[in-house]
Amino acid sequence: MSHFPNHFEENYLKALYKLQRKEIKKVNNIALAKYMELNPATVLEMVRKMADRGLVEILPDKTIQLTSQGEKKALLVIRKHRLWEVFLVEKLDYSWSEVHDLAEQLEHIQSEDLTNRLEAFLEFPAADPHGDPIPDKNGKLRTAAAINLLEGKTGKTYMVKSFGETADSFLDYLAKLSIRPGTLLRVLEWNAYDNSGSIEINNAIIQLSEKVAGNIFVQLHTT
Amino acid sequence: MSHFPNHFEENYLKALYKLQRKEIKKVNNIALAKYMELNPATVLEMVRKMADRGLVEILPDKTIQLTSQGEKKALLVIRKHRLWEVFLVEKLDYSWSEVHDLAEQLEHIQSEDLTNRLEAFLEFPAADPHGDPIPDKNGKLRTAAAINLLEGKTGKTYMVKSFGETADSFLDYLAKLSIRPGTLLRVLEWNAYDNSGSIEINNAIIQLSEKVAGNIFVQLHTT
DNA sequence: ATATATAATTTGGCTAACCAAATTTTATTA
DNA sequence: TAATAAAATTTGGTTAGCCAAATTATATAT
Numbered sequence: 001m002s003h004f005p006n007h008f009e010e011n012y013l014k015a016l017y018k019l020q021r022k023e024i025k026k027v028n029n030i031a032l033a034k035y036m037e038l039n040p041a042t043v044l045e046m047v048r049k050m051a052d053r054g055l056v057e058i059l060p061d062k063t064i065q066l067t068s069q070g071e072k073k074a075l076l077v078i079r080k081h082r083l084w085e086v087f088l089v090e091k092l093d094y095s096w097s098e099v100h101d102l103a104e105q106l107e108h109i110q111s112e113d114l115t116n117r118l119e120a121f122l123e124f125p126a127a128d129p130h131g132d133p134i135p136d137k138n139g140k141l142r143t144a145a146a147i148n149l150l151e152g153k154t155g156k157t158y159m160v161k162s163f164g165e166t167a168d169s170f171l172d173y174l175a176k177l178s179i180r181p182g183t184l185l186r187v188l189e190w191n192a193y194d195n196s197g198s199i200e201i202n203n204a205i206i207q208l209s210e211k212v213a214g215n216i217f218v219q220l221h222t223t
Numbered sequence: 224m225s226h227f228p229n230h231f232e233e234n235y236l237k238a239l240y241k242l243q244r245k246e247i248k249k250v251n252n253i254a255l256a257k258y259m260e261l262n263p264a265t266v267l268e269m270v271r272k273m274a275d276r277g278l279v280e281i282l283p284d285k286t287i288q289l290t291s292q293g294e295k296k297a298l299l300v301i302r303k304h305r306l307w308e309v310f311l312v313e314k315l316d317y318s319w320s321e322v323h324d325l326a327e328q329l330e331h332i333q334s335e336d337l338t339n340r341l342e343a344f345l346e347f348p349a350a351d352p353h354g355d356p357i358p359d360k361n362g363k364l365r366t367a368a369a370i371n372l373l374e375g376k377t378g379k380t381y382m383v384k385s386f387g388e389t390a391d392s393f394l395d396y397l398a399k400l401s402i403r404p405g406t407l408l409r410v411l412e413w414n415a416y417d418n419s420g421s422i423e424i425n426n427a428i429i430q431l432s433e434k435v436a437g438n439i440f441v442q443l444h445t446t
Numbered sequence: 447a448t449a450t451a452t453a454a455t456t457t458g459g460c461t462a463a464c465c466a467a468a469t470t471t472t473a474t475t476a
Numbered sequence: 477t478a479a480t481a482a483a484a485t486t487t488g489g490t491t492a493g494c495c496a497a498a499t500t501a502t503a504t505a506t
Contacts, residue, residue, distance in 0.1 A: 092340040
């Protein structure tokens with residue numbers, strides 16, 4: 001009667017979804033292991049089990065890909081995560097940068113009904129406190145695709161939608177730069193040498209490394 | 224990075240606390256194993272670990288007893304459980320009979336701060352939807368005021384706390400019925416005609432006159 | 447006091463999730 | 477194309493929580 005398989009599976013699903021969305025490269029075993037801070041042997045073992053369960057497909061070139069069933073499950077975990085985040089911020093007065101770790105725990109609560117009631121209680125929020133949209137009860141995420149800031153065009157202004165990284169150090173750094181969901185950023189130029197960018201924000205100019213910019217997702221902003 | 228030891232430990236703590244409260248007999252390995260629906264070997268192994276951690280003491284006669292530290296931890300789990308139950312009923316419109324299994328999941332969320340904020344959000348409820356009191360953040364269970372047995376509700380179980388009469392004839396009568404402080408009484412029904420009551424005690428059913436019942440002070444008993 | 451039941455403990459073994467290290471396969475590059 | 481680097485996989489091993497069955501200890505009853 002170990003209650004936990006779900007727990008693990010859900011973490012793998014979420015990790016795969018996030019990596020896939022980053023889409024910097026194909027998601028292989030190594031990348032997934034690194035991202036999850038696990039040994040490749042461990043990850044391979046688990047991924048195979050998930051393939052048996054129809055959640056994941058291992059392509060001929062060894063890329064790991066969520067099946068539609070797997071992606072739906074991943075989105076339902078993300079749904080739970082984001083709803084709990086809204087709860088923590090709106091009802092328990094947490095700040096948006098504190099809630100991630102708690103939501104990581106709460107997202108594993110198993111009850112569709114509870115999730116749906118929570119959503120109703122929160123009055124069907126469209127997005128979590130980081131600005132990320134909340135999938136519906138069928139795991140459908142309908143949204144204008146956010147793009148990676150790295151793809152931002154020189155001279156254009158973008159609105160920050162969400163982030164591809166949840167480490168405190170990253171979020172603290174952003175907080176220092178006053179970058180949060182909703183912030184407007186204008187791309188001044190990209191430095192071809194190290195792919196860092198000059199970004200205008202609130203009439204100040206800052207430099208963002210490739211790594212940081214690559215974890216900021218934005219939408220074109222039209223005044 | 225397995226978060227789960229807590230999970231297991233908390234379940235053992237809770238089970239021990241509940242059995243101890245029942246206090247029908249000393250809590251031994253067998254009783255605990257039966258209650259938790261686990262194998263005695265499993266339970267023994269775990270109980271020993273918990274003894275090493277200072278949560279439990281194994282007495283010379285093999286009785287398993289919570290240390291004060293263990294009891295505090297148990298009460299903090301119960302606190303979480305009951306607060307989440309209040310949340311589910313008050314905020315998500317669950318009925319009191321549905322919430323137990325969900326609360327069993329939620330009670331394992333690890334964050335004192337979250338628990339305290341939840342308590343504040345719920346406006347410091349004194350009891351959960353079943354009427355069981357909620358321990359405070361120090362694991363202290365403020366004892367509910369003792370009530371007159373005559374006020375006991377049909378179907379509820381109460382623990383005898385004290386008596387409102389010191390006459391030997393009264394105390395002898397109680398002794399004959401094996402009613403003493405600590406005895407558990409279940410109210411079966413009140414006879415509207417003479418206010419006498421049918422009371423279940425140790426699987427026997429006895430009748431108590433209004434005069435007798437009115438001199439017995441009890442507290443709601445929570446399993 | 448002996449037989450018998452029950453409790454307590456030991457032993458050996460299972461599974462899921464993990465890891466380190468060795469090996470094999472696949473790419474890359476010189 | 478051979479050399480080398482990187483990825484993928486295999487192998488052997490660990491730990492925590494669990495169980496069944498065997499054994500030893502302790503009560504209980506006759």
